[in-house]
Amino acid sequence: MMVMMMVSLSASQILLLLSSTLVVLVVVTGQVKDTSFSRDDFPSNFVFGAGSAAYQIEGAVAEDGRTPSIWDKFTHEGHMPDHSTADIACDGYHKYKEDVKIMSDIGLEAYRFSISWTRLLPYGRGAINQKGLEYYNRLIDELVTHGIEPHVTIYHIDHPQILEDEYGGWLSPRMIDDFTAFADVCFREFGDRVSHWTTINEPNIMCLGSYDSGQFPPRQCSPPGGTFNCAAGNSSIEPYIAMHNILLAHASVVAIYREKYQAKQKGLIGINVYAFWCTPLTNSSADVAATQRATDFYTGWVVNPLVFGDYPKIMKKNAGSRIPSFTKRQSELLKGSFDFIGLNHYFVAYIKDNSRNSSKSGPGDFKSDMNVKLSVTNEEMPPGTTMAILLSIFMKMDLEHLTMKH
Numbered sequence: 001m002m003v004m005m006m007v008s009l010s011a012s013q014i015l016l017l018l019s020s021t022l023v024v025l026v027v028v029t030g031q032v033k034d035t036s037f038s039r040d041d042f043p044s045n046f047v048f049g050a051g052s053a054a055y056q057i058e059g060a061v062a063e064d065g066r067t068p069s070i071w072d073k074f075t076h077e078g079h080m081p082d083h084s085t086a087d088i089a090c091d092g093y094h095k096y097k098e099d100v101k102i103m104s105d106i107g108l109e110a111y112r113f114s115i116s117w118t119r120l121l122p123y124g125r126g127a128i129n130q131k132g133l134e135y136y137n138r139l140i141d142e143l144v145t146h147g148i149e150p151h152v153t154i155y156h157i158d159h160p161q162i163l164e165d166e167y168g169g170w171l172s173p174r175m176i177d178d179f180t181a182f183a184d185v186c187f188r189e190f191g192d193r194v195s196h197w198t199t200i201n202e203p204n205i206m207c208l209g210s211y212d213s214g215q216f217p218p219r220q221c222s223p224p225g226g227t228f229n230c231a232a233g234n235s236s237i238e239p240y241i242a243m244h245n246i247l248l249a250h251a252s253v254v255a256i257y258r259e260k261y262q263a264k265q266k267g268l269i270g271i272n273v274y275a276f277w278c279t280p281l282t283n284s285s286a287d288v289a290a291t292q293r294a295t296d297f298y299t300g301w302v303v304n305p306l307v308f309g310d311y312p313k314i315m316k317k318n319a320g321s322r323i324p325s326f327t328k329r330q331s332e333l334l335k336g337s338f339d340f341i342g343l344n345h346y347f348v349a350y351i352k353d354n355s356r357n358s359s360k361s362g363p364g365d366f367k368s369d370m371n372v373k374l375s376v377t378n379e380e381m382p383p384g385t386t387m388a389i390l391l392s393i394f395m396k397m398d399l400e401h402l403t404m405k406h
Contacts, residue, residue, distance in 0.1 A: 039107070047109050047110045047149070048107065048108055048109050048110070049108050049109055049110030049111055049112060049148075049149075049151070050103060050108055050110075050111055050112070051111070051112040051113070051151075052092070052111075052112070052113050052114070053113070053114045053153070053156040053157075053158070053201070054113065054114045054115060054116035054119070054156060054158060055069060055071045055086050055089070055116065055156070055157075055158045056086060056089060056090075057089050057090040057092040057113075058086075058089060058090075058091075058092045058093045058116060058119075059086065059087060059088040059089040059090065059091045059092065059093055059094070060091070060093035060094065061085075061086065061087050062087075063093065064119075064129070064131035064132065064135070065119070065122050065129040065130075065131050065132060066116065066118050066119040066122060066129070066132065067118045067122040067123065067160060067161070067162065068118065068160075068161045068162075069116070069117065069118045069158040069159060069160060069161055070157075070158065070159060070160075070161050070164050070169065070217035070218050071086065071157070071158050071217055072085075072161065073161050073164075073217065073218075074216070074217035074218070074219060079217075079219060079228075093135065096135075096138065096139045096142060097142055100139075100142045100143055100146055100148065101146070103143075103146070103148055104146040104147070104148060108148055109147075109148065109149060110148060110149040110150075110151055110196075111143055111148050111149070111150060111151065112151035112152070112153060112196075112198070113139070113150070113151075113152065113153065114152070114153035114154070114155070114156035114158070114201065115136060115152060115153070115154060115186055116132070116158060117155065117158060117159055117160055117182055118158070118159075118160045118161075119132035119135065119136075120132045120133060120136070120182070120185065120186070121160070121182055121185065122160070123160065123162055124159070124160040124162050124163040124166075124178055124182075125178050125181055125182075128185060128189075133189060136189075136190060137189070137190070140190055140193050140194065141193070144193055149195065149196070150190075150193060150194050150195075150196075151194075151196040151197075151198065152186065152190065152194045152196070152197055152198070153198040153200075153201050153272065154179075154182070154183050154186055154197065154198065154199050154200070154253070155179065155182075155199065155200045155201065156201045157201070157202075157206050157210070157216060157217070159175070159179075163175065163178060164217075164218050169218060170207075170210075170241075170242040170245050170246055171211075171220075171238060171241055171242055171245070172245070173245055173248070175245055175249060176245060176248050176249040176252055177252075179249045179252075179253065180249065180252045180253050180256055183199065183253040183256065183257070184256055184260075187256070187257055187260070187261045187265070188261075191261050191265040191267060192265065194265075194267060195265070195266065195267040195268065196267060196268050196269075196340075197257065197267060197268070197269040197270070198269075198270060198271060198272045198342055199249075199250045199253050199254065199269065199270070199271050200246055200249070200250055200271055200272070201272045201344075202272055202273060202274040202344060203243060203246045203247070203250075203271070203273075203302055204243070204273060204274050204298055204299070204301050204302050205274035206242075206246075207239040207240075207242045207243045207246070208239055208366060210242065211233060211235065211238035211239040211241075211242050212225040212226070212235045212238075212239045212365060212366050212367075213225060213226060213227045213228065213235075214226050214227065214228035214230040214233065215227070215228065219231070219233075220232055220233030220234070220235075220238055221233045221235050222234050222235045222236070223235070224363070224365055224367075224368065225239075225365035225366065225367060235365045235366075236322060236363040236364060236365050237322045239365075239366050240319060240322055240323040240324060240366075241324060243301060243302075244323075244324040244326075247302070247305050247306075247334060248330060248333075248334070250271055250306075250337060251330070251333040251334045251337040252333070253269075254269055254337040254338065255333060255337070257269050268339040268340055269338070269339050269340075270338040270339050270340035270341055270342060271302065271306065271338060271341060271342065272341075272342035272343075272344060273299060273302050273303060273341060273342065273343055273344070274298075274344050274346075275298075275299055275343040275344060275345050276298070276345060276346055276347050276348060276349050277345070277348045277349070278291045278294045278295045278298070278348075278349050278351050279291060279348060279349070279350060279351065280350070280351055280352075281350040281351060281352040281375070282352070284353075286353035286355070287351060287352055287353050289353065290351050290352065290353035290354070290355075290371070290372045291351040291372075292314075293314055293370060293371065293372060294349070294351045294370060294372045294374065296312035296314050296315060297312070297314075297315060297366070297369070297370040300312040300315070301315065303341060305326070305331075305334045305335075306334055306335070306336070306337055306338050306341070307335070307336075308335065309326065309331035309332065309334050309335035310326060310331060311323060315369070318364075318369040318370070318371070319364070319369045322364065347376050348376065349374045349375065349376060350374070350375045350376070350377070351372050351373070351374060352372065352373040352374075352375070353371070353372060353373075354371050354372050354373045355371050357373075
């Protein structure tokens with residue numbers, strides 16, 4: 001089950017929306033104590049909820065006017081390890097009432113879901129698909145009726161394939177205007193009942209999966225970064241270009257929301273980041289420095305521009321001319337473009353410096369720029385200690401670090 005928590009951090013005036021796996025209990029010995037919990041054991045402002053993504057649960061990919069997204073092409077070309085598709089998935093398009101009832105029965109207080117761009121605007125821009133609009137209105141109304149607060153993600157790695165074919169999706173600055181127009185429709189049509197908006201889900205892992213390793217659509221990659229045999233791509237520069245356009249699109253959407261809707265709708269808007277706690281494998285100065293570098297590359301890549309208006313210094317130094325620069329106007333638009341920052345916290349990573357083993361020849365990419373070796377296991381941990389046991393401790397440290405640094 002996914003858990004969502006709203007906390008106010010006065011030190012930085014950041015409202016964090018945390019999505020993470022709930023760890024029942026942690027003890028350093030690795031022994032899990034048999035302890036039961038109830039709602040009363042959590043603060044009154046702790047929100048229990050669940051999260052999903054449109055392509056992962058809706059199904060009905062060719063019904064009622066929906067057109068293919070980049071995931072439809074990706075899965076139908078057989079790029080999933082098991083050759084599966086989400087043509088049916090959880091059939092949420094038809095079973096949303098059953099889903100909401102289950103949420104209500106188990107006591108969830110919030111539900112974060114995404115809007116399928118191709119279901120609402122089948123051609124990426126222009127006329128609204130009435131059937132798609134009706135579906136999301138029914139879903140939101142059903143949630144409200146059951147006392148469940150709708151949290152909407154506007155984009156979850158599923159833009160229209162037609163825009164990918166037309167100009168390359170996030171590799172083109174043209175995506176900024178089209179995404180802003182799509183978000184504008186969402187605010188106008190659903191904002192009277194939606195108080196929490198996430199512009200983009202996990203842009204950091206999306207850019208790496210889509211444009212570095214090629215694990216996600218549109219499956220762009222090249223050596224040395226690509227782990228798949230992609231037909232096209234440049235892992236040396238495309239992750240940085242895509243993130244640049246994504247951040248500018250986020251800032252544009254936030255500006256529209258604040259200018260046209262926020263005062264009346266009284267909602268909050270932010271972004272969601274794939275986050276994990278980085279800890280040094282050893283206490284050597286090299287591993288400690290590498291840990292800060294990994295944090296800057298994975299989390300600071302997104303968060304620093306939103307807080308300070310620019311990428312982390314170490315990223316700019318190591319990537320050089322391969323990472324785009326923000327203009328003064330863009331930097332001003334980015335800075336403070338959030339009411340909350342969401343963290344999806346999945347695991348803890350042990351970081352070892354990799355500078356001595358890195359090759360100076362050939363084109364660099366995100367991994368070689370970061371120059372670390374990442375592992376989710378540590379042979380030096382005491383016997384019986386597992387990552388799950390440590391997760392909640394490090395999750396707290398991740399929140400505290402983000403607050404203090406930003």
